[in-house]
Amino acid sequence: MYSYQAPRRDMQFVIHEVLGCAQALAKMGRSEVDHDTINAIMEEGAKFAEGVLSPLNAEGDQTPAYWDNGVVRVPDSFKTAHQQFCSGGWSGIGADPQYGGQGLPIQARVATDEMFVSAAMAWRMCTGLTDGAMQTLISHGSAEQIQGTVPHLVSGVWTGTMCLTEPHSGTDLGLMRTRAAVDTQSPGQYRISGTKIYISWGEHELSENIVHLVLAKLPDSPAGTRGISLFLVPKKIDGQANGVRCLSVEHKMGIHGSPTCVMQFDEAKATLIGQVNGGLACMFTMMNHARLGVGLQGLGLSERAWQAASQYARDRLQGRSMTQAALPGTSADPIIVHPDVRRMLLTLRSLTEGSRLLLYYVYQLQDRELSGDSAPESTRAGEWVAFLVPIVKAFLTDSAMETTSLAIQVHGGAGFIRATGVEQYLRDAKITAIYEGTNGIQALDLVGRKLAANGGRILQSLLLELGQVLQAPCPPSLQPLATRLAELLQEWQALSVHLLQAAATNPDELGAAGADYLAFCGYTLLAWSWLRAGLVAEAALQSGQEPEFYAGKVAVARFYAQRLLPRTLAHAAAVRAGAASMMDPAGLAG
């Protein structure tokens, strides 16, 4: 069993050295959140993640949440940790001080967010979903709804859920059947009836109350997604039970510590959030937040996989190096000497640290977007975030499937054994490719909506921005990566034009290309991220600091360029091959 160690040094590298977050925040008028403050937050968050949260991960996996006569049980330690987390002020880290929060910008909390997810993902989902509910309420709720709930969510005395999915309505929310009716007894109130499934943390005893954000249909509303409204349904109103029950808790592949609930609403009292039939629009506000949050789960799991694999590969003695014994005089070398193990470790490392570079960059853009000013950079940042969200969500979670699988492989048989603790990462990772819009839906969002938006101008401006890094003088060590990146940026442009043209005559072309197009974008964005990181590292090497750390960065950037970037060729070729072969009915007839 591996305990979690927060990767402070790498986080500081990304936040301070690559992204210059403190300077970016100063420009946004947040100079009080300086370099040392960011580090202090990181350090105290790390202590909490390592000391309190890390043990919960395996405990939740081995003691799954279960249904006990209407009550949902999770390990006691989950509740203690929840209380410690909230009283430590972490539950309100981003919330406006007027609701009792700390109002810290995203760049100052992204590292601790990663740590909490990485240390105990299933446990963290409860406060993560609460964050989402809080943001939706602040953006769309009435003053009364906000005053009545948000301060309780900030303090963690209440938690929140998102109730979308139904048995016959998952991806296709238009098929939803949960009904809302005007409450004839209390004006301005509604009653909700129906069944929601797969509701994470739908019922539990960590908090005194739970507020459910429920999508439902009002009578006479239009068919499909334009007829869906969003409602606030508390588990208890003034201490009295509302008509909400948990019927059962699912048994599942991973995130055992997170109760996945079937929720029954029987004439439950509710209030409307936002406009009648405007439910989906409200959901879209929190979608970017929630999808980046799932990308963060992917990163958090990759980090666990990388930590375990790199540790094991240094300790496990098997076989001899083909060139030079690492431990002469003993019977075997550590497996880290073997090229194939190094392939796996460097794949793990370049995907994990590359994911961090990319995701933290997107969060930096989001800070800019949310800064509230009307500067053109803020608008542009918002457009880039919208474009990058589906890529980050799908690419980082698909990468997590690869990294967590590789971590098991590095462990050999021990990886397959439960007590080693590595197989849990793979089981936990799978859900990240499914919820918050499956990765297939992310790809559709990218090619069908984001790519064509604003006449394709968003990609244009993003490509210009990415090309900036090629203007800097490039040391020989990074030249191959820079050359490849220049080609890839051109190919990205060409591929997009090709795809949109093909789709103009056959709409199936978009869906057929989506996953490969998204993967192409993901690998290219990581190439850009690694070039940025490599340039920073080379400059630091010149000044002679921490040679081992910085030389490591340059070496991983080179590995990424030479051993992972060839994957872009396959994905581009698949995009160009088009839909014909997969839409041929013969292939799946019968």
Added chain:
Amino acid sequence: MRKILVGIKRVVDYNVRIRVKPDNSGVVLDGVKMSVNPFDEIALEEALRIRERGEAEEIVAVSIGPDDAQQQLRTALAMGADRAILVKHDGMLEPLTVAKTLMAIVSREQPELVILGKQAIDDDNSQATQMLSALWDRPQVTCASKVEIKGNTLSVVREVDAGLETLEVDLPAVISADLRLNEPRYVKLPDIMKAKKKPLDVVEFASLNVATPGQLTATHYEPPKARAKGVMVKDVAELISALKNKGLV
């Protein structure tokens, strides 16, 4: 009690595997994570608990070290110290210099109680408490595992080889914290922000006119020898003879 003074030393974090510089001139500090000495955290935690019980009014954290030690003092302020003093000093510090410097601060601040860690995990000298006691001419108790205040006296349980020993001393006094005295709290996020606004005075070491004895010089550093592999012995007789061969019995 009006005031407690707590020592806070900046040391290499306990999780870091210490490495010696290739030229044996010291240990590698470049890029290495630095933290509050764990025993000093315990010392501060005890002071906070005393204050929270209403038995002290003010807690002053003091560090002697480089400018960067301000980070550790900010941690102490975030944990709950009221204010901090950094005595800025670069380079090696020997125990007597530490004690004399602390004495200079004690003279200024006039605390009723000084709590230090029983040792710093970098140099492991474990001498500051004892030396300060002598310089100050006040009682000392080292390795405290339980502290109780009874009016003007202090009842302290300390861990000794034979078990537990309870000592009573008159205040003012200096004590040092052992591992089991308490478990330091996690810092609350809002307190990190508040700590930025608490006073932190920087005092130049030279301005204190502390005579530096210069009794110690570090000639060179080297890592401890790797442990030799253990051997299995058949029985007690073989064990005794093995120990005899090594000249250990």
